[in-house]
Amino acid sequence: MGEKRCCYLSSLVAFLSILPLLVSVQAATDPSDVGALEVIYSSLNSPLQLSGWKSTGGDPCGESWKGISCEGPAVRAIQVSGLGLNGTLGYLLSNLLSLKTLDVSNNNIHDTIPYQLPPNLTHLNLASNNFSGNLPYSISSMVSLIYMNVSHNSLALSLGDIFTNLQGLSSLDLSFNNFTGDLPNSFTSLSNLSTLYLQNNQLTGHVNVLANLPLNNLNIANNHFSGWIPSEFNSIPNLVIGGNSFDNGPAPPPPPFTPPPPRRSHKNRNHTNAPRGSDSPLFPPASQNIKKGLSTGAIVGIVVGSVLVVLCATAAIVFCLRSCSKGDKKKKNSAAGFLGPPSVITDKATNKEMQEQRVKSVAPITNLKPPPSEKTMSERVHGKNGSGKRLKAPITATAYSVASLQVATNSFSQECLVGEGSLGRVYKAKFPNGKDLAIKKIDSAAVSLQEEDNFLEAVSNMARLRHPNIATLQGYCAEHGQHLLVYEYITNGTLHDMLHFSDDSNKALTWNARVKIALGTARALEYLHEVCLPSVVHRNFKSANILLDEELSPHLSDCGLAALTPNTERQISTQMVGSFGYSAPEFAMSGLYTVKSDVYSFGVVMLELLTGRKPLDSSRVRSEQSLVRWATPQLHDIDALAKMVDLALNGMYPAKSLSRFADIIALCVQPEPEFRPPMSEVVQALVRLMQRASTVKRRSSDESGFSYRMQEHETADLSF
Secondary structure, X not given: OHHHHHHHHHHHHHHHHHHXXXXXXXXXXXXXXXXXXXXXXXXXXOOOOOOOOOOOOOOOOOOOOOOEEEEOOEXXXXXXXXXXXXXXXXXXXXXOOOOOEEEOOOOEEEEEOOOOOOOXXXXXXXXXXXXXXXXXXXXXXXXXXXXXXXXXXXXXXXXXXXXXXXXXXXXXXOOOOEEEEEOOHHHHHOOOOOEEEOOOOEEEEOOHHHOOOOOOEEEOOOOEEEEXXXXXXXXXXXXXXXXXXXXXXXXXOOOXXXXXXXXXXXXXXXXXXXXXXXXXXXXXXXXXXXXXXXXXXXXHHHHHHHHHHHHHHHHHHHHHHHHHHHHHHXXXXXXXXXXXXXXXXXXXXXXXXXXXXXXXXXXXXXXXXOOOOOOOOOOEEEOOOOOEEEOOOOOOOEEOOHHHHHHHOOOXXXXXXXXXXXXXXXXXEEOOOOOEEEEEEEOHHHOOOOOHHHHHHHHHHHHOOOOOOEOOEEEEEEEOOEEEEEEEOOOOOEHHHHHHOOOOHXXXXXXXXXXXXXXXXXXXXXXXXXXXXXXXXXXXXXXXXXXXXXXXXXXXOOOOHHHHOOOHHHHOOOOOHHHHHXXXXXXXXXXXXXXXXXXXXXXXXXXXXXXXXXXXXXXXXXXXXXXXXXXXXXXXXXXXXXXXXXXXXXXXXXXXXXXXXXXXXXXXXXXXXXXXXXXXXXXXXXXXXXXXXXXXXXXXXXXXXXXXXXXXXHOOOOOO
């Protein structure tokens, strides 16, 4: 019996001795969460207040870091309020995919709110810090958000339309900041919002967008709101509206025969506790003397108005018939601008003058206009009843059947797959005539294709893009709910693969080749921005969309595809994550994307060409993971610049050429879009750089990098 008891005790002691190890194993934190927390800790200047936190090699869940709550290996909450923290929140918050609560309120954290916040948050509290800038656009995709508080900061600018998808949000506090402009229309989507604090900002305009929200608490005091106070505010239990410029009294009643706005539901409210009664001076009771029915004066007014409407309509019909008769006698010979409606450019002389102004010093591009036989997008044909039906421009690309593309790609087999992007997969297709083409099979879930005409119109415009540095759209397919694009097949892969995944040292890009690629892609963007009418914004410019042929000439792909995704901004959490390293600050902050955003992305690609590094690389040390943040401060330091150059170049580059290349990058990646140069100036600077570099004696193997033929207008000594 004693032996059994001794054996039992020894077993218990052994179990208890290994229990901490078992707990430690179970508590091991997800590496992605660990990396994000380590970046936060370093960005906050490694404060002592965060006991247990480490810069490297820590286990937040297993070691019980201060303010960290976990569920298994996943970090679920960060609650470090009121600890006097100073610094920034870093740039890896989006890696915290399981995080539900982020509370860093009542500290001294500064700089802008990170562009990418944890996507699945339910509670976000950044109140009482020193955050500046605006609300990041990534908030628009945080559909699980219930509570958000960014009050008592230095946030500014107008509120973006970022609230459409936040139907679950119940409490929103934007008070005590410097927000300006009108309230966004997306506020009307906040169907569960019960508390809204907007006091002490610089907001303007009316507040009608708040009228039908199920609010219990609303404070809009000390702004610059104007107009009438919505009568629906009368049912809000806790309302503060002082310090604005509202008109006296409630909003006027709607005009006769106008259906009233939908009434708000207040099922969950206790109106007996309302601080103001129905006889509040803000909301006087409706007059009891309004009679039912119509008065004699109203009836006379209706009759007179009806007669006037009939007379006006008759006169308009007569005028239109005369105009059409005159128009049929004239020969129509006006030409529409490229990708632009004739209503903008109808006169040949005007069209020619505008083209000359936009082309500037761009190399001549052929086939800018549609063939003379083409009907323009805005020409109309009249039926017997005179009604107009819009004719689409003929599509110059070849129409393929799904069956033919299936045969050419072996039913879109894995063996034919050559790439995959945010819009779908790309396959190499072999046709019976021996020609190879690239087929982009568009994922219907990734684009907006509500109407077939939208796809065909985009295809028509893409097929008319003609430039030696743009991948040509050869054909399309729109059958059985499938949407496919057929491009010329570029043999040498993408610039991204060439820079980052090439194991063959013989295929390493020389300096001359890199400058050539930069110039060619700059010309492509210049064509899209400054030659096409209207301008075409690429929206997804990155090295993976630059294809290289056998001579290492670049061909920019996916040009015009932004037309298929009009709601690209709201997909930042999914579609744009892979391109985040290329995204300009204004896109991440406000969702706005312009030609200057393309210029920023071009600067990032130039950084890739210079350094051989990826825009975002989590495998590197923390301070070097973001290419732009790491490289930008060193672009004007000659010694540091030399150390940044891609080692694959083996030092074979002209020093002055390298410095000028860095100067162009610095201008392109400026945070403020208005200070970035237009692409025509970038082209001129690269031409000048290429001319000077070509005078340096190089090895014969490098000469092929300057096979690009320059035009006469490019020989001038250009300054930048």
